[in-house]
Amino acid sequence: MFNQSTTKNQRHSFVVGVEYGHENLFLELELGTFHTTPLHAQRIANSVNSIILLKDHMVVIFKNADSITINDDFLKQAYKFRVCIKPKLPPLELSVLTHQEREEFIRNQAYIVTEEDMKEVSWDIKTAFHYLQQEYEARDQSHFLFTPSSSYVIPLSTHVQQEVQHATY
Template structure:
């Protein structure tokens, strides 16, 4: 084997969405075979949005869209951030000096020990969001961050019953 060859592995591409101030959603949206660097580059290049409905999620990318049903729990994970942050601020209205001081304002730094996965299905999350933001029939959000998780070829069976797609570089 040549020293410049990199090992090809299988990765689950993950996108994290900020649904509400303290609710995030991680979604596995594709499988990719290649190096970790290639998988990260691909995951970072896929711009997506997510809509939370009462009984399903709708994931939209520039080239595709798909539905994740409530029963596909292995594809998504809701996360709650219990940190107490100050109210959101429109940074466009701040001066450069105010923006600089805001970056160092420790009130906006969260404690990771206060962030935890919750065992919610889509219906439970929808009910929670409906109580926090009443009067909405769906909740739309854009991508917050992305990542990849190595998946062994033996564990791929876990994802066979879902609509995960092989993601190829375009």
């Protein structure tokens, strides 16, 4: 019989990734498939500190100060870009709102971005970089810092885990 602590510490295979964004451009980066515990898989997802998009590559900086460089020749399959197609609304100064107005704003669907508002694009790194330069009139900007949006830990099914295990022997 399984109890919660036994199940929590069991190792399984997980696909781990993060999503980072800059304005209306989002980057989904798959960190890999890991055979570990659920808690450690989440720690892996949370280990990314920041992502910097440069003209022809990205740098992923981890919280332990390690980094990796991704370009279109190396790890191209590990990332994809999505663009928010929802029309932008003007910024709102929250400090002038009453408590009731703030509560209404939080529930205002016009400011909430959903999956339906996102469009996947098959861009390489250079295209994404030029898009941000043009979209935000930042032609002289040498890099764009992406900020955390979300992370994911997806358990692989037992059947897939067995296939992966057999493939590695």
